[in-house]
Amino acid sequence: MTILQEHAPNPAADDAGRPIGYGRLQRKEDPRFVRGRGHYVDDITLPGMLHGAILRSPVAHARLVSIDTSAALAHPGVVAVITGADLLGLGLAWAPTLSADVQAVLVTDKVRFQGQEVAFVVAEDRYAARDALELIEVDYDVLPPLVDARKALDPDAPVVRDEMEGRTDNHIFDWEAGNKAETDAVFAAADVVVSQEIVYPRSHPAPMETCGAVADFDAVTGKLTLYETSQAPHAHRTLFAMVAGIPEHKIRIVSPDIGGGFGNKVGIYPGYILAVVGSIVTGKPVKWMEDRSENLMSTSFARDYIMQGEIAATKDGKILAVRTSVLADHGAFNATAQPTKYPAGFFHIFTGSYDLQAAHCSVTGVYTNKAPGGVAYACSFRVTEAVYLIERLVDILAAKLEVDPAELRLKNLIKPEQFPYPNKTGWEYDSGNYERALRLSMSMAGYDDLRREQRAKRDRGELMGIGISFFTETVGAGPRKHMDIVGLGMNDGAELRVHPTGKAVVRISVQSQGQGHETTFAQIVAEEIGIPPEDIDVVHGDTDQTPFGLGTYGSRSTPVSGAAVALVARKVREKARFIAAAMLETRPEDLEWEKGRWFVKGDPSVGKTIAEIAMGAYGTVALPEGIDGNLDAEVTYDPPNLTFPFGAYICVVDVDPGTGHVAVRRFVAVDDCGTRINPMIIEGQVHGGLTDGVGMALMQFIEFDESGNNLGGSFMDYLIPTAMEVPDWETGYTVTPSPHHPIGAKGIGESATVGSPPAIVNAVVDALSPFGITHMDMPCTPARVWAAIQGRPRPPI
Ligand code: MCN
Ligand code: CUN
Numbered sequence: 001m002t003i004l005q006e007h008a009p010n011p012a013a014d015d016a017g018r019p020i021g022y023g024r025l026q027r028k029e030d031p032r033f034v035r036g037r038g039h040y041v042d043d044i045t046l047p048g049m050l051h052g053a054i055l056r057s058p059v060a061h062a063r064l065v066s067i068d069t070s071a072a073l074a075h076p077g078v079v080a081v082i083t084g085a086d087l088l089g090l091g092l093a094w095a096p097t098l099s100a101d102v103q104a105v106l107v108t109d110k111v112r113f114q115g116q117e118v119a120f121v122v123a124e125d126r127y128a129a130r131d132a133l134e135l136i137e138v139d140y141d142v143l144p145p146l147v148d149a150r151k152a153l154d155p156d157a158p159v160v161r162d163e164m165e166g167r168t169d170n171h172i173f174d175w176e177a178g179n180k181a182e183t184d185a186v187f188a189a190a191d192v193v194v195s196q197e198i199v200y201p202r203s204h205p206a207p208m209e210t211c212g213a214v215a216d217f218d219a220v221t222g223k224l225t226l227y228e229t230s231q232a233p234h235a236h237r238t239l240f241a242m243v244a245g246i247p248e249h250k251i252r253i254v255s256p257d258i259g260g261g262f263g264n265k266v267g268i269y270p271g272y273i274l275a276v277v278g279s280i281v282t283g284k285p286v287k288w289m290e291d292r293s294e295n296l297m298s299t300s301f302a303r304d305y306i307m308q309g310e311i312a313a314t315k316d317g318k319i320l321a322v323r324t325s326v327l328a329d330h331g332a333f334n335a336t337a338q339p340t341k342y343p344a345g346f347f348h349i350f351t352g353s354y355d356l357q358a359a360h361c362s363v364t365g366v367y368t369n370k371a372p373g374g375v376a377y378a379c380s381f382r383v384t385e386a387v388y389l390i391e392r393l394v395d396i397l398a399a400k401l402e403v404d405p406a407e408l409r410l411k412n413l414i415k416p417e418q419f420p421y422p423n424k425t426g427w428e429y430d431s432g433n434y435e436r437a438l439r440l441s442m443s444m445a446g447y448d449d450l451r452r453e454q455r456a457k458r459d460r461g462e463l464m465g466i467g468i469s470f471f472t473e474t475v476g477a478g479p480r481k482h483m484d485i486v487g488l489g490m491n492d493g494a495e496l497r498v499h500p501t502g503k504a505v506v507r508i509s510v511q512s513q514g515q516g517h518e519t520t521f522a523q524i525v526a527e528e529i530g531i532p533p534e535d536i537d538v539v540h541g542d543t544d545q546t547p548f549g550l551g552t553y554g555s556r557s558t559p560v561s562g563a564a565v566a567l568v569a570r571k572v573r574e575k576a577r578f579i580a581a582a583m584l585e586t587r588p589e590d591l592e593w594e595k596g597r598w599f600v601k602g603d604p605s606v607g608k609t610i611a612e613i614a615m616g617a618y619g620t621v622a623l624p625e626g627i628d629g630n631l632d633a634e635v636t637y638d639p640p641n642l643t644f645p646f647g648a649y650i651c652v653v654d655v656d657p658g659t660g661h662v663a664v665r666r667f668v669a670v671d672d673c674g675t676r677i678n679p680m681i682i683e684g685q686v687h688g689g690l691t692d693g694v695g696m697a698l699m700q701f702i703e704f705d706e707s708g709n710n711l712g713g714s715f716m717d718y719l720i721p722t723a724m725e726v727p728d729w730e731t732g733y734t735v736t737p738s739p740h741h742p743i744g745a746k747g748i749g750e751s752a753t754v755g756s757p758p759a760i761v762n763a764v765v766d767a768l769s770p771f772g773i774t775h776m777d778m779p780c781t782p783a784r785v786w787a788a789i790q791g792r793p794r795p796p797i
Contacts, residue, residue, distance in 0.1 A: 020743060021527040021595075024680040028533070029518045038257040041212045042289050044227050049214070050079055052278050052288040053129035054271060055119040055136050056298065057111040060147075060369040060708025061158060062140035064107050064118075071135040072121055077128030079282050081136065082120040082274065084108035095243050095273055098266075098485055099343070101172075101334035103372065105270040109163055111140065112332035113371045114708050115297035120274040122282055126289075145369040145708035146170065149306065149329035152366035160332055160367040170367040172334050173343045177425040178323075178351075178360035186321040186358045190312035194396050199777045200385045202304040202329070202370075202702040204296055204712070205377040206720060207513070209259025211299055212289035215275035219283055223250045228272050230255045231265040231511055232551025235485050237543045239268055242486070244276060255541040261513035262692075263376030264300045266553045267337035297713045300337070301370070301702070302377035304329040305385045311393040317401055319412045321358040324350060324389060328365040328374060335372035338381040339477040339485050339554065345381030346474040348425035352390035353434050353472045353646060354412040359424035369708045378692055378753035380554050383474050391469040391758035392775065395765065399774050404451075405468050405762070406442060410435060413470065420739070429472060429644040430746075431674070431736045438470055441648040441670040444732050450652060458770060461794075463655035465767025468648070469758035475747035476559025476643040477550075485550060491638045492556075493547025494564035496525065496572050498631035500618040502611025504529075505537045506565060509549020510557040512540060515749060516681045517557060521565050523677050524743065528569030529576070529610050530596020547634060555645075555747030558677070559738075564637035566742040571633035576617075578627050580608040583616045643738045643746035647671040649759040655767040660786025662698055662764055664725070670732040671751055675744035679733075682748050687729050689752025695721040696753075697760035698779050770794050 069081040084106035087093035123129035152170040213228040233253040241248035278286035398405040413434040480489030522533035580598040599607025652666040699719040702712035712718040737744025
């Protein structure tokens with residue numbers, strides 16, 4: 001095992017900022033991955049396995065007139081062709097979504113988005129299955145599609161969900177937070193108000209591995225084993241039991257190695273259900289794996305928020321209030337996979353990191369003829385949109401007041417002594433020292449020098465921009481009193497067993513998709529009971545082997561499951577104390593703990609290590625009353641609150657006025673995720689999220705033409721940032737532990753995706769400000785930037 005030392009001293013690091021034991025431990029899972037020994041769903045091959053393929057609709061909105069499957073069934077190798085009519089008979093044509101809506105598994109009445117699932121072919125190999133798709137004859141009666149969410153509530157708009165009883169429009173929900181009357185009063189009396197329509201465009205998580213499943217239903221035992229790309233195997237098991245009527249104890253869900261999730265693998269897709277139906281119908285295991293275009297066209301779209309934002313302030317720059325009304329395009333099915341009872345997730349946090357007097361938001365959700373949206377993409381469930389809104393508004397306010405955006409933020413950030421801070425929409429931020437983080441990012445960036453450089457460049461006609469964002473994240477869903485998924489409280493279990501020779505296995509309910517849980521969760525146990533991490537096996541991703549829990553998304557693994565793991569280790573440590581006392585023939589209260597060992601107070605030479613205690617537990621030592629002969633424990637953890645990590649980001653861009661190309665020259669990211677477990681893994685998480693941000697801010701488009709055709713269905717159209725588009729990230733950190741987490745840790749997995757787009761767009765707008773530009777919608781592509789500055793006289797500075 002190699003233990004790398006903390007490198008580069010960080011100006012803010014102090015004793016409290018040291019990571020927990022084993023710090024930058026190299027990832028335990030990597031020897032498997034770098035040798036090509038990862039085991040993904042598509043690597044699973046079962047005896048007699050068949051292959052499924054989905055026929056998808058080429059049109060966005062159409063009545064289904066007829067389907068003729070006879071030619072496909074006659075194709076060599078084809079075993080079964082399943083249509084919506086077949087599913088109706090099984091009661092499986094419509095599946096519940098995670099948000100009290102239903103989604104068609106296969107079209108029965110009407111196609112509602114391009115790419116929707118129409119039929120499922122099961123064949124002896126995937127080529128036969130794919131070939132047979134072309135032999136299915138479908139007669140569509142094409143209808144005018146609803147593409148523009150702004151027109152969704154017009155009286156003459158096509159009605160997407162006309163199958164729902166009594167439904168004559170496309171309205172899904174209205175939701176609000178904050179206090180409208182108070183907010184309006186503050187706005188009415190404010191010196192300065194700025195308003196802006198701010199659009200967070202549709203985006204897609206696009207993980208390296210697409211979604212897929214292998215279903216194996218054993219008709220003799222009645223047991224369903226489902227291997228699937230899932231971020232939440234236990235929640236999926238319960239849902240499958242509810243949907244398919246298979247008893248829950250007869251369902252085993254296995255999520256092996258997952259090649260990236262980013263929210264794409266939270267929900268349950270028709271393809272998973274079809275693989276199960278295929279296996280039940282044929283009596284053989286059935287594999288279904290999406291191709292790239294299917295993934296990009298039909299699964300898990302995120303964002304799509306049209307936000308009218310307003311911010312009110314005094315003339316000397318004290319921000320008083322924020323208000324916004326949002327139109328949310330949820331696509332054809334409200335399949336939003338998020339764990340809160342609020343239809344806009346954690347959008348509450350649009351109040352940002354500022355000490356405000358009042359705030360109000362209202363969100364209206366609508367159906368359109370697009371693939372289900374409103375789902376998840378490294379987002380903490382709408383925190384991305386909320387942070388983008390407030391951070392753009394603060395910059396627009398700074399421009400209006402002609403003050404430096406860093407100064408405006410420093411003046412308004414919540415102060416350390418105000419924590420725990422109740423924001424104006426009812427959430428309590430657990431801990432923070434915001435000014436310290438912003439000042440650190442400014443010193444790392446050399447902020448004043450950058451502004452000087454910018455002035456000199458402007459004099460020469462060069463376009464350089466500096467953008468800041470400060471964000472507060474909301475992660476660690478969550479307290480069961482606040483949130484659930486279809487009635488399942490957001491709690492997580494952990495089981496720890498120490499074997500007789502002192503090696504251990506910890507079983508967890510969350511599911512890594514690349515975040516390194518096998519390493520960091522072993523580090524937490526190592527810290528708590530002193531067994532080295534290489535002696536601790538982390539088991540996850542198999543419902544038959546792990547305790548119940550709600551899975552990995554919303555950066556909840558560390559805040560919830562990590563807490564469970566720390567507590568289960570403490571439980572084992574306490575049990576070990578009683579066993580050690582029996583072994584040492586003393587009283588438990590006479591023992592003292594040092595990492596890995598209980599010893600007699602005042603006589604450190606007399607003690608027992610965890611390994612010795614484990615042998616004692618399983619051995620012949622006479623155990624005290626109530627202590628059984630093992631060194632095991634289990635817990636289920638219900639967090640008292642969410643955790644609120646935060647960060648201060650500074651982006652420097654150069655814009656080429658001739659082509660409109662934006663180059664991100666520098667990016668400084670200071671993150672605070674409380675106590676840090678593994679700084680190397682944290683940096684990896686931050687680098688990935690920042691790269692996502694470059695994609696969203698500068699490159700990625702999912703447009704639909706007027707017929708509802710998705711124009712972003714391949715990586716030729718939906719661009720993925722590479723090393724070519726990103727700078728060398730400059731990361732720093734501060735440490736403000738969470739007061740309610742057993743080891744003080746907060747999540748980090750989505751922080752950089754949340755925080756980076758506003759920093760980048762703020763930098764682009766800053767670069768273009770000499771043209772009088774105060775806002776630009778993402779993505780700031782060369783074409784858009786170039787068009788924005790054409791015909792605009794540049795005032796002399
Ligand atoms: N960590 C740490 N110290 C902390 C906080 C976290 O060392 N104070 C470590 C954790 O122990 C874990 C990793 O950082 O190994 C991420 O932890 P956490 O913030 O708890 O997030 P989750 O593990 O719950 O991961 C989910 C999050 C989400 S929601 C998305 S989306 C996303 C992200 O993680 N998807 C990812 N990062 C990803 N990284 C990879 N490689 N692949 C994905 O699909
Ligand atoms: Cu919001 S995407 Mo992540 O929570 O799986």
